[in-house]
Amino acid sequence: MLVAKQYRCTHSAHCICIKGHLSEDALFLVFQHLNWNPRLIAVMSCVCKWFDEIAKRVLWKEFCLARAxxxxxxxQSFGSHNIxxxxxxxxKLLIYCTGSTKGGLFNNLSIPGHFVYRTRFSRTSGKSLLMPQCRNDVLYVSDPCEHLDQGDEGDIGFFRGIFKSFSVSRVKRMLIDKGAKFHPTEVCPYCKAKLWSMLQAKMIPRSASCRLGSYDEYVEYFVCLNGxxxxxCTLLPLSDSEASEVEA
Structure with a gap:
């Protein structure tokens, strides 16, 4: 259901919005017919502030509800308002793999970000990425997005996730109690909030590498203030027999 709230466009006299907007109900029906196409929502958000506000408030919400x-x-259950x-x-988190820029969060990795057609998020897998004392928290995590044959780095997998009610989670409380520091320069690529390194906080359990199929047990991840x-992670390389089966 649409929220009856109006936003004023503050653009210049050349902005087409001075001639009036479509109603929110009309936009809702148009994008519903388009099955909440994320690319079109993103394009429309660039038109003006009014369109951007309705996209943030209504269209992206409907996209998320339809996608997962x-x-x-x-x-959103049990009074959670974290989203x-x-x-x-x-x-964006549902459909975008951020990759890595050289010298960024993941040091020397340089792999462009890209959109992902479909990703599975698992609450069960999320528990494997949490310390035993934090496993009452709820974390949905994606399967690794595979980037194979990355030179000396081998096969790389990027994964992403979202906490439920992160503001009251045990993970956040532990990070604060440990005095964990925010990353000095990088921010969350999804919401621009500050990031904690779970590796530096020593809060990555051994079960994480098992769940992700990580090679040499290399797993690193960050959590932002919004959860x-x-x-x-480095992925286990395929054996010759497995590679033959895949190629077949």
């Missing part, structure tokens, strides 16, 4: 209905229902106002960021998580 059970996950969204759980994230209110962050639907755009969550929508978005992004990480990287």
């Amino acid at each position: 209905p059970k996950m969204m229902l759980d994230l 209110d106002g962050n639907w755009k960021a969550l929508g 978005h998580m992004l990480g990287v």
Whole structure:
């Protein structure tokens, strides 16, 4: 249901919006017919502030609900409001692998970010990435997005996730109690919030590498103030027989 709230366009006299906007109900029906196409929502958001506001408030929310209905229902249950106002960021997290820039979060890795057609998020897998004392927290995490044959780095997997009610989670409390420091320069690629390194905080359990199929047990991930998580791992290389089966 649409919220009856109006936004004023503050653009110049040349902005087409001075001639009036479509009604929110009309936009809702148009994008519903388009099955909440994220690319078109992003394009429309660039038109003006009014369109950007309705996209953040309505369209990205509907996109998330349509793309992952059970996950969204759980994230909003029991009075949780951790995604209110962050639907755009969550929508991007559902469909975008951030990759890595050289000298950024993951040091020497340089792999461009890209959109992902479809990703599975698992609450069960999320528990494997949490310390035993934090496993009452709820974390949805994606399967690793594979980037194979990255030279000396081997096969790399990027994964991402979202905490339910991160503001009251055990993970956040432990990070604060440990005096964990924010990353000095990098911010969350989804919402621009500050990031904690779970590796530096020594809060990555051994079960994480097992769940992700990590080679040499290399797993690193970060969590932002809004509960978005992004990480990287080295993937186990395929044996010759497995490679033959895949190629067949």
